[in-house]
Amino acid sequence: MDFALEHGKEVLRRTPDTLRAMLSELSEDWISGDEGPDTWSPYQVVGHLTHIEECDWIDRTRVILEHGTDRVFDPVDREAGFTRFRGWTLGDLLDRFSSVRNSNLETLDELVEVHDLERRGVHPVFGEVTLGQLLATWVVHDLNHLDQIVKTMAKQYTQAVGPWRELLGIIDAP
Amino acid sequence: MDFALEHGKEVLRRTPDTLRAMLSELSEDWISGDEGPDTWSPYQVVGHLTHIEECDWIDRTRVILEHGTDRVFDPVDREAGFTRFRGWTLGDLLDRFSSVRNSNLETLDELVEVHDLERRGVHPVFGEVTLGQLLATWVVHDLNHLDQIVKTMAKQYTQAVGPWRELLGIIDAP
Numbered sequence: 043m044d045f046a047l048e049h050g051k052e053v054l055r056r057t058p059d060t061l062r063a064m065l066s067e068l069s070e071d072w073i074s075g076d077e078g079p080d081t082w083s084p085y086q087v088v089g090h091l092t093h094i095e096e097c098d099w100i101d102r103t104r105v106i107l108e109h110g111t112d113r114v115f116d117p118v119d120r121e122a123g124f125t126r127f128r129g130w131t132l133g134d135l136l137d138r139f140s141s142v143r144n145s146n147l148e149t150l151d152e153l154v155e156v157h158d159l160e161r162r163g164v165h166p167v168f169g170e171v172t173l174g175q176l177l178a179t180w181v182v183h184d185l186n187h188l189d190q191i192v193k194t195m196a197k198q199y200t201q202a203v204g205p206w207r208e209l210l211g212i213i214d215a216p
Numbered sequence: 217m218d219f220a221l222e223h224g225k226e227v228l229r230r231t232p233d234t235l236r237a238m239l240s241e242l243s244e245d246w247i248s249g250d251e252g253p254d255t256w257s258p259y260q261v262v263g264h265l266t267h268i269e270e271c272d273w274i275d276r277t278r279v280i281l282e283h284g285t286d287r288v289f290d291p292v293d294r295e296a297g298f299t300r301f302r303g304w305t306l307g308d309l310l311d312r313f314s315s316v317r318n319s320n321l322e323t324l325d326e327l328v329e330v331h332d333l334e335r336r337g338v339h340p341v342f343g344e345v346t347l348g349q350l351l352a353t354w355v356v357h358d359l360n361h362l363d364q365i366v367k368t369m370a371k372q373y374t375q376a377v378g379p380w381r382e383l384l385g386i387i388d389a390p
Contacts, residue, residue: 043245056241063237064230065230172378175376175378182377185370186385189366189370189386199355212360216389
């Protein structure tokens with residue numbers, strides 16, 4: 043499927059409610075359980091998503107629209123959200139993610155038309171990329187982290203499911 | 217994490233709203249897109265989940281409680297939901313899944329106490345299993361299919377994300 047602005051926004055609009063539906067009212071074991079050293083809990087994933095929402099997608103969109111290939115994107119610190127939101131409850135994080143996402147979607151409506159999708163910027167590692175690729179990546183980044191959350195939760199029951207493990211691909215997924 | 221009845225129910229309670237948040241108002245391209253032959257679209261996954269919800273988890277729970285290891289579970293037809301719900305809209309399916317899930321959780325509350333979790337039944341392939349393993353599998357089965365939905369959606373943008381593909385593990389996940 044090619045990236046289409048309206049189709050991509052459909053998914054971006056759903057993510058705050060999806061996270062809330064998935065994680066609200068879960069007990070701490072689910073929210074803060076991870077998969078071991080150097081892995082993230084669902085709580086940490088929401089912190090990462092919120093931080094990236096604050097500093098990445100719309101910033102890079104503006105860089106492309108205002109500077110094209112004359113300015114390289116700032117690199118992203120994937121774990122900066124953990125410091126930024128230290129001490130926040132999950133509910134506060136979900137509220138913050140939701141409000142920044144809604145604001146970003148309004149900004150996107152104002153800034154970007156379909157004919158802008160071929161405009162180009164420069165990624166610090168990948169080199170030239172298009173605005174369409176950036177916005178498709180925003181969508182898939184959401185889905186990637188929803189996937190991470192459900193995998194992390196599923197792996198808590200690795201032993202508990204007994205012999206059914208072999209039918210539940212998620213448990214042994216990397 | 218060991219299976220605990222109340223913790224498991226927390227996740228089971230969330231799934232209908234999670235599916236609704238994830239899929240409502242998405243256009244047909246997202247809902248009916250699959251990954252090629254012998255793969256399922258998000259719409260088909262919801263049909264499968266609803267069918268299994270109608271015929272599997274509580275039935276097998278009753279078999280364990282009423283017959284123990286004297287009766288083997290009926291096998292499950294993973295694609296029977298596709299025929300059962302032919303022509304249903306996604307909205308109708310989500311409503312049906314939600315009402316059967318809620319009803320099943322009420323039945324679970326009535327039928328099963330913590331001390332029942334070690335009771336045993338017989339799976340047609342795996343042999344003896346415990347009620348706790350069956351109920352943990354119910355939870356992970358939900359998560360497995362949420363994972364399948366987000367992966368299938370993400371893969372629609374395999375080409376669209378351009379060079380970012382290498383940072384988005386979900387796109388090349390099996």
